[in-house]
Amino acid sequence: MIEQEENKQQKNDRIKSRLILNKPKNNEESINTSKENIKIECKDIDFHYGTNHALKNVNLQIMENRITALIGPSGCGKSTFIRTINRMYEHVVDTKIEGTIHLDKENVLAPDYDVTELRKKVGMVFQKPNPFPKSIYENVIYGPRKHGLKNKGQLDLIVERSLKKAALWDEVKDRLHTSALGLSGGQQQRLCIARCLAVDPEVLLMDEPTSALDPIATLKIEDLFQALREEYTIVIVTHSMQQAARISDNTAFFLNGEIIESGLTDDLFTKPKDSRTEDYITGRFS
Amino acid sequence: MNKKIKQKEFIIEKTLLLFAGITIITTIAIILTLFGESFLFFREIPIWDFLTGTTWAPTLKPRSFGVLPLLVGTLMVALFSSIISLPLGLGSAIYLSEYSNKKARKVIKPILELLAGIPSIVYGFFALTFITPIIKQILPQTEIFNVASASIAIGIMTLPMVASLCEDAMMAIPDSVRNGAYALGSTKMEVALKIILPSTATSIASAFVLAISRAIGETMIVAIAAGQSPMLNFNPLASIQTMTGFMVNLSLGDIQQGTIEYKTLFAVGAMLFMITLIMNLIAKGILHRNKVRY
Numbered sequence: 001m002i003e004q005e006e007n008k009q010q011k012n013d014r015i016k017s018r019l020i021l022n023k024p025k026n027n028e029e030s031i032n033t034s035k036e037n038i039k040i041e042c043k044d045i046d047f048h049y050g051t052n053h054a055l056k057n058v059n060l061q062i063m064e065n066r067i068t069a070l071i072g073p074s075g076c077g078k079s080t081f082i083r084t085i086n087r088m089y090e091h092v093v094d095t096k097i098e099g100t101i102h103l104d105k106e107n108v109l110a111p112d113y114d115v116t117e118l119r120k121k122v123g124m125v126f127q128k129p130n131p132f133p134k135s136i137y138e139n140v141i142y143g144p145r146k147h148g149l150k151n152k153g154q155l156d157l158i159v160e161r162s163l164k165k166a167a168l169w170d171e172v173k174d175r176l177h178t179s180a181l182g183l184s185g186g187q188q189q190r191l192c193i194a195r196c197l198a199v200d201p202e203v204l205l206m207d208e209p210t211s212a213l214d215p216i217a218t219l220k221i222e223d224l225f226q227a228l229r230e231e232y233t234i235v236i237v238t239h240s241m242q243q244a245a246r247i248s249d250n251t252a253f254f255l256n257g258e259i260i261e262s263g264l265t266d267d268l269f270t271k272p273k274d275s276r277t278e279d280y281i282t283g284r285f286s
Numbered sequence: 287m288n289k290k291i292k293q294k295e296f297i298i299e300k301t302l303l304l305f306a307g308i309t310i311i312t313t314i315a316i317i318l319t320l321f322g323e324s325f326l327f328f329r330e331i332p333i334w335d336f337l338t339g340t341t342w343a344p345t346l347k348p349r350s351f352g353v354l355p356l357l358v359g360t361l362m363v364a365l366f367s368s369i370i371s372l373p374l375g376l377g378s379a380i381y382l383s384e385y386s387n388k389k390a391r392k393v394i395k396p397i398l399e400l401l402a403g404i405p406s407i408v409y410g411f412f413a414l415t416f417i418t419p420i421i422k423q424i425l426p427q428t429e430i431f432n433v434a435s436a437s438i439a440i441g442i443m444t445l446p447m448v449a450s451l452c453e454d455a456m457m458a459i460p461d462s463v464r465n466g467a468y469a470l471g472s473t474k475m476e477v478a479l480k481i482i483l484p485s486t487a488t489s490i491a492s493a494f495v496l497a498i499s500r501a502i503g504e505t506m507i508v509a510i511a512a513g514q515s516p517m518l519n520f521n522p523l524a525s526i527q528t529m530t531g532f533m534v535n536l537s538l539g540d541i542q543q544g545t546i547e548y549k550t551l552f553a554v555g556a557m558l559f560m561i562t563l564i565m566n567l568i569a570k571g572i573l574h575r576n577k578v579r580y
Contacts, residue, residue: 086469088465088468088469091468093388115471116471116473117471118471119468119469119470119471120470120471123469123470124469126462126465126466126469130460130462130465130466131463132463132466132467132481132485133459133463133481133484133485134484134485142467142470142480143470143471146470146472146476146480147471192466195466195470196469196470199470199471
């Protein structure tokens with residue numbers, strides 16, 4: 001019993017020390033919090049897959065130009081939740097959603113809200129890198145071209161700008177017209193990020209974007225997030241609490257389809273209000 | 287003990303090798319017979335006359351061995367049947383892999399497979415007794431035996447093959463790729479046309495070539511519905527004779543080994559073999575080039 005307590009204390013300390021080590025920007029941020037804008041506001045979201053009640057009365061505010069991490073054990077609904085924001089659940093049969101999601105004051109779940117417009121504003125990066133079986137160049141311009149851009153000069157510019165933002169330009173600029181499937185996993189994932197950025201989104205949804213990558217590729221993408229948060233609002237689902245602690249400003253903890261606790265990442269990891277949150281972040285269950 | 291197992295394994299391996307060897311031996315035997323008899327044929331008839339002559343009359347006097355009428359008849363059937371099988375097959379494949387739900391697929395796929403399993407003689411009579419009267423009603427100048435009717439039947443027969451080969455290729459593209467396109471705001475049609483079709487182009491091309499090759503080799507349907515008149519003409523409503531049709535017709539009759547008619551059979555057979563072999567090699571070649579791997 002005592003041994004267990006000690007163990008827990010150790011783990012807590014370890015997480016805390018990690019937080020302090022990796023987040024030098026803390027002070028500056030707490031000053032800024034008053035200026036935060038709500039980018040996305042989810043109210044009373046209930047979601048069903050057939051008979052499975054996957055999200056139960058979920059409420060969450062996502063702040064503009066912040067990284068919001070969604071953590072929780074497998075099957076807790078965090079991936080389902082992220083798919084409600086860009087309505088990707090519509091590609092799965094037999095689903096039902098209730099509630100509202102306001103993106104800049106407009107309810108994206110309203111039937112007359114144009115899905116194509118929504119997905120132009122809200123980009124998504126998936127767990128497994130999924131470049132199209134086309135050239136690197138074609139991958140990046142797929143979105144802009146789809147939305148009607150034809151001018152070659154402009155497309156070239158977008159390719160360069162997007163790949164630079166995704167920190168991939170230097171690695172691929174000499175082989176833009178070779179197949180994207182020839183890239184490494186980490187490069188493919190950054191290409192997928194570039195592909196999202198090419199249509200000038202406002203929000204980036206990331207569904208465990210580094211879980212299929214090696215540690216070095218993961219680090220590169222995490223660094224990238226810090227640069228991207230200047231311009232975009234990022235929501236990231238992650239299995240790794242260390243990752244959530246390292247990169248996010250806000251965190252929401254999901255369990256069995258409910259949000260147990262959400263708030264500033266530092267608060268949630270250092271002084272969780274709910275015992276279940278504490279159990280999860282200290283590794284009692286996963 | 288150990289020795290016994292090894293002996294057993296040895297026997298099993300060699301037996302299986304023998305089974306596999308039978309197909310190879312058979313193929314070699316067929317090729318040897320075909321080309322052996324053809325060689326005898328071409329000793330009597332110059333190959334140039336055979337390939338460029340426009341009159342085909344191997345059994346009537348004066349004899350003439352110009353194979354062009356048969357070749358044109360065969361190619362016409364291949365062309366017109368492809369007009370049916372390629373677009374319909376590709377369309378079905380796109381529907382099955384991109385649009386249909388599980389329920390629709392459960393109904394459509396078995397029916398397509400059933401279509402593929404119908405014996406070609408049934409298609410032949412279907413063409414003669416069902417398709418031909420319909421064509422005749424629309425275009426009264428149509429002959430009873432005609433290219434169009436046989437081609438439609440062959441088109442329907444090869445459609446399932448095109449559909450299933452294309453669909454297999456499309457289903458091999460992981461859903462994660464489709465989701466990537468959907469997440470960028472693509473519609474189903476855009477995913478099908480801009481992502482799925484370009485990435486499966488080689489498999490589709492290879493399926494097309496195989497279907498055409500199947501149509502060239504098809505025998506029963508053309509023998510029943512396309513007629514027996516080896517005339518050089520390009521009218522789809524008229525009767526023709528294909529290479530396969532000629533071979534059936536001649537071998538049904540009473541021909542003696544060693545005669546020129548007998549050797550003609552092998553010459554035409556060898557030509558047919560060469561054409562389908564080349565088509566199949568092209569299909570394989572296309573497939574192996576630029577194959578996308580995930």
